[in-house]
Amino acid sequence: MNLVCLDLEGVLVPEIWIAFSQATGIGELRRTTRDEPDYDKLMQFRLEILKKNNLKLPDIQKVISGMQPLSGALEFANSLREKTQLVILSDTFEQFAKPLMQKLLLPTLFCNSLKIAEDQSVTGYTLRHQNGKKEAVRAFKSMNLRVFAAGDSFNDLAMIREADGGCLFRAPEQIQKDCADLICVDTFEKLMEVIDKFLK
Amino acid sequence: MNLVCLDLEGVLVPEIWIAFSQATGIGELRRTTRDEPDYDKLMQFRLEILKKNNLKLPDIQKVISGMQPLSGALEFANSLREKTQLVILSDTFEQFAKPLMQKLLLPTLFCNSLKIAEDQSVTGYTLRHQNGKKEAVRAFKSMNLRVFAAGDSFNDLAMIREADGGCLFRAPEQIQKDCADLICVDTFEKLMEVIDKFLK
Numbered sequence: 196m197n198l199v200c201l202d203l204e205g206v207l208v209p210e211i212w213i214a215f216s217q218a219t220g221i222g223e224l225r226r227t228t229r230d231e232p233d234y235d236k237l238m239q240f241r242l243e244i245l246k247k248n249n250l251k252l253p254d255i256q257k258v259i260s261g262m263q264p265l266s267g268a269l270e271f272a273n274s275l276r277e278k279t280q281l282v283i284l285s286d287t288f289e290q291f292a293k294p295l296m297q298k299l300l301l302p303t304l305f306c307n308s309l310k311i312a313e314d315q316s317v318t319g320y321t322l323r324h325q326n327g328k329k330e331a332v333r334a335f336k337s338m339n340l341r342v343f344a345a346g347d348s349f350n351d352l353a354m355i356r357e358a359d360g361g362c363l364f365r366a367p368e369q370i371q372k373d374c375a376d377l378i379c380v381d382t383f384e385k386l387m388e389v390i391d392k393f394l395k
Numbered sequence: 396m397n398l399v400c401l402d403l404e405g406v407l408v409p410e411i412w413i414a415f416s417q418a419t420g421i422g423e424l425r426r427t428t429r430d431e432p433d434y435d436k437l438m439q440f441r442l443e444i445l446k447k448n449n450l451k452l453p454d455i456q457k458v459i460s461g462m463q464p465l466s467g468a469l470e471f472a473n474s475l476r477e478k479t480q481l482v483i484l485s486d487t488f489e490q491f492a493k494p495l496m497q498k499l500l501l502p503t504l505f506c507n508s509l510k511i512a513e514d515q516s517v518t519g520y521t522l523r524h525q526n527g528k529k530e531a532v533r534a535f536k537s538m539n540l541r542v543f544a545a546g547d548s549f550n551d552l553a554m555i556r557e558a559d560g561g562c563l564f565r566a567p568e569q570i571q572k573d574c575a576d577l578i579c580v581d582t583f584e585k586l587m588e589v590i591d592k593f594l595k
Contacts, residue, residue, distance in 0.1 A: 301473075
């Protein structure tokens, strides 16, 4: 039995922190793992900015609820779920993902969680697992599932390499250069072609 | 992060082999793991009957395509997927499940596969895993997911006991007696109450 694991942000939906940065005008929130490879440092930096600006979970959720899946993503995800199984592996947080997952008709999502205080301020976060995406693929393989994985970022590479098959999707040039052995596709049509080939 | 694992047949949809037995009038196909605990023996027996009656995959799929989820199952599954993650763990076969999964709006399903010959006759089957449900729960736990499991049958007990929480759903009296330590609920409303308690 086959399973496709997809990254969420940059693949099916826009980058959430960047959308929030645009909505609030706080440019520092555009910083991503590309600028700060230490994820914990990056998150502490983000939490500091939220605190400084008195921004709480509902403020972020309000922006997210106005976001839409990327063009073609819903049709792609549906068509994929008609032919095989899909689990989305993301480093985002449950509290962020929900409105977007509803717009994608509720595919299964494994991700991280935010710690929220009673006054709805964001006080911290819980990683599901160090290297959660790779370990998820490893666990799926231990269930004798044949796994295909795709994503756009550095944090997707271990998952793609752990899977039985995979590719990059709309990855930045640098990642494409560093991982010249991996196919990179830029449209859902081409991604489906690569997956179809894997499923055969 | 939480995950709910549910059995399929008897929980969300009717028993497929029993429906096929009714549709074809072949009483022997009513035999289940309750009558024949050796699953391989049972499946070989079923495959023999299919062969003897010249019944092929499309004949079974035609019956399945006329089946509906159990009353209230779609609403229950949707409501569950709005609040947490769901993976269906079933001993059924991909080739059987598809039309029913579409009617349940495509939740993620891990199950087994049939071997189909070119003329569409059923020649065998592939178990994803010996003890696939239990091993799946164990693998999900290795991803640091907190797992709740529910099912109605003997083959669900190991999954329920491996999970962090769980219950029986519409289980036969004998199973309820044998597993007096497990709660057994009979309505989706009560099942949701038990799950809500687990999620808190």
